[in-house]
Amino acid sequence: MPLLDHLGELRRRLTIVIVTIVVATVVMYFATPVLVDILKEPIVPYVPDGKFYITTSLGGFALRFSIAIKIAVVMCTPMIIWQILGFFLPALKPNERRWVVPTVLAATALFFIGAVFCYFIIVPAGFEWLLREADAIASVFANLEDYINIEILLMIGFGVAFELPLIVFYLAVFHIVPYSKFRSAWRYIYVAMLVVSASITPDASPVTLIFMYAAMLSLYEISLAVTRMVIIARDGKKGLTEGRLDFFSDEDDE
Incomplete structure (x- = not known):
């Protein structure tokens, strides 16, 4: 295709990705109370009294929006990978195109396996060590925004590593x-x-x-x-x- 047609195709696929993520973010925002309960589950046993705190007036909104957009991007990962591969698909030879669907499936599966592995294995062990170290020198004041953001980043990191x-x-x-x-x-x-x-x-x-x-x-x-x-x-x-x-x-x- 001519250059302008390539740019038009790229714009179309980027628009699909952005619109999908925005819609998913709105949905995830209203689901954040449930998501927060799920994310707190592996950390609660190591937090003093099992209580978390939000220390700023905008902290609750900022945390909900942060969780919503990060979870939306993660949930849209298969679609994002598909759009990226779809853009390059016309340039592939017929024998190479048969790898596209297995690649999307494998990449998606590996990412979520890494995130789940982190949630069940890494997060409990990591936060137990961190909170034990903090408790040895000061009283622990569990800032929910800080804890959840670190946990999500850990899960994304393991998903990418996998x-x-x-x-x-x-x-x-x-x-x-x-x-x-x-x-x-x-x-x-x-x-x-x-x-x-x-x-x-x-x-x-x-x-x-x-x-x-x-x-x-x-x-x-x-x-x-x-x-x-x-x-x-x-x-x-x-x-x-x-x-x-x-x-x-x-x-x-x-």
């Missing part, structure tokens, strides 16, 4: 980066994942960092194992060394 297997899978299966390089450069990748884990955990506690790092390492190794089986089944063992990009020199293989 996309790692999909990224590694496509980079290796489409021979963008050779599988052999992912395996041989494991030292650099492990250090990079540690840095990423520290960067996307908003509470900066060692508990969430360790859990995040362990989850990313496990997902990375699982994704490599699955990728190896797919490549060997499709291309044979020679496919493990094929790739268009090479970020590491041959010296790293030694």
Whole structure:
């Protein structure tokens, strides 16, 4: 298509995304009392007297709006991914288009698995450690806005981190980066994942960092194992060394 047609298509898809998120935000705003009760559930056991407080006159509205828009974006994730892939779909070859639907499903599933894993495993352990540390030096005054925002950011962070297997899978299966390089450069990748884990955990506690790092390492190794089986089944063992990009020199293989 001509450039202006591409821009028109991009505008149409962005409009769909924005309108959908706005509508979802309005719906989620009226549902925030229920959402807050759900979000407080894993934290309440570690809060003194189980009571939360809002300390400013605008705090309640700001918190409800913040929760509504964040949850709306999360709930609209499948549609957002679909619109992004839909924009690039005409440029894909027929044999590449068959990956679009599985990609949307896999990306959505991994994101929500990461968020649920964080809600049930990370949030209780993380807040228990944080509140125990705070209680050792001062009386804890549980600011609801602060606690909920950190919890949501943690869940989004884990949801994004759980996309790692999909990224590694496509980079290796489409021979963008050779599988052999992912395996041989494991030292650099492990250090990079540690840095990423520290960067996307908003509470900066060692508990969430360790859990995040362990989850990313496990997902990375699982994704490599699955990728190896797919490549060997499709291309044979020679496919493990094929790739268009090479970020590491041959010296790293030694």
